[in-house]
Amino acid sequence: MVGAPPHPLVDAMSNYLISVRKKPSLTSIKARLAHVSNYLIETERLDTTCDQVNEEWIDDFRDWAFEVPVVSTAGKVLGDRSAGTVEGSVRALSAAINHANGRGDTPYAAAFQAKKPDEVSETPAYRADIAKLAEMFNYCLRPPRAAGMSDKAYDRQLAYREALLRFLRVSVATWCRPDAAYDVSTDPERRQWYPDIRALALNPRGRPQTKKYRPVVPVAHQLVEHLKAAPVGFYVGPLSIRTAFEGMQDELRLPRDGETGQKLIRRSIAKLARSRLGEALWVEGQMMLGHRVHSKTSDIYAAFEAGYLTNALAVTEQIIDEIEVKAPGAFRRSITGLKIIHGGRNA
Numbered sequence: 001m002v003g004a005p006p007h008p009l010v011d012a013m014s015n016y017l018i019s020v021r022k023k024p025s026l027t028s029i030k031a032r033l034a035h036v037s038n039y040l041i042e043t044e045r046l047d048t049t050c051d052q053v054n055e056e057w058i059d060d061f062r063d064w065a066f067e068v069p070v071v072s073t074a075g076k077v078l079g080d081r082s083a084g085t086v087e088g089s090v091r092a093l094s095a096a097i098n099h100a101n102g103r104g105d106t107p108y109a110a111a112f113q114a115k116k117p118d119e120v121s122e123t124p125a126y127r128a129d130i131a132k133l134a135e136m137f138n139y140c141l142r143p144p145r146a147a148g149m150s151d152k153a154y155d156r157q158l159a160y161r162e163a164l165l166r167f168l169r170v171s172v173a174t175w176c177r178p179d180a181a182y183d184v185s186t187d188p189e190r191r192q193w194y195p196d197i198r199a200l201a202l203n204p205r206g207r208p209q210t211k212k213y214r215p216v217v218p219v220a221h222q223l224v225e226h227l228k229a230a231p232v233g234f235y236v237g238p239l240s241i242r243t244a245f246e247g248m249q250d251e252l253r254l255p256r257d258g259e260t261g262q263k264l265i266r267r268s269i270a271k272l273a274r275s276r277l278g279e280a281l282w283v284e285g286q287m288m289l290g291h292r293v294h295s296k297t298s299d300i301y302a303a304f305e306a307g308y309l310t311n312a313l314a315v316t317e318q319i320i321d322e323i324e325v326k327a328p329g330a331f332r333r334s335i336t337g338l339k340i341i342h343g344g345r346n347a
Helices: 009-019 026-042 055-067 083-103 130-141 151-174 178-183 221-229 242-252 264-277 279-289 300-305 310-326
Strands: 077-079 199-201 216-218
Touching (some): 009 026, 009 083, 026 083, 055 264, 130 264, 151 264, 199 300, 221 310, 264 310
């Protein structure tokens, strides 16, 4: 029915559930589509129409789903959401849109495909605990020293891991996506770092917001002095951390699959924080992650005068303290004399 008005996705899902109400699989289908409904609510996309759901949209949904652990009705975190569970939701959504297409509600069939079961059956939705996060920091701070290695050679090894250390700090303290961590800058012209109120705008001045919203977040006190002491420019530095991160994955035997790359830090902190915040306060976690937009206002100071995200900040600082116990110097390391070049964009 070409020329018909766009069909709301929520209507497509509702009508599909009605059509399968007598099937034995109704309970599982309802649970799978409930994940999609939660995504639409938490990311404020209830006005999504069937024709807008493409591969990019589905990739965003997958990212969100892997960042949100399974929670009981009592608010207890039960565990990580598996890749198979996520694809079950994608598969159910595809069926709902195709059902709407068959009814004539929309002229478009599903414009995406769910991954095959054998593509995700061996893929863990891995999360790092405090001990493993501490190992990552120790990898940067305390690399093994080969017999006979000179001080100069060892210093080069430490310097090589310095950008990764900074990436870990920013990722843990702000819960941000990797691309946002690379963009963190102390350059006043970018209007990101507000030291007087300990606020960090993850979206720099002049960069349009996208569907992967970058919020303004409070900065854990453990990171504040590092940002204050950093030279003007990009905090992580101009060098890529890709090779160093992959080396860390190998040495720490982290899973090497599509779900445990640099986003692992963000997802791990989200899981740790959610169990500590509880469901009543998890809205602050959603705002830290950029899943829920606090306000359209550009007045950063006004938000922070009201004690913006104080519970999420307290939990973040608690997590950092626990990491520090197992990896001394992760955040409280001396901030002077670091051999790192600043001023260029991290690739």
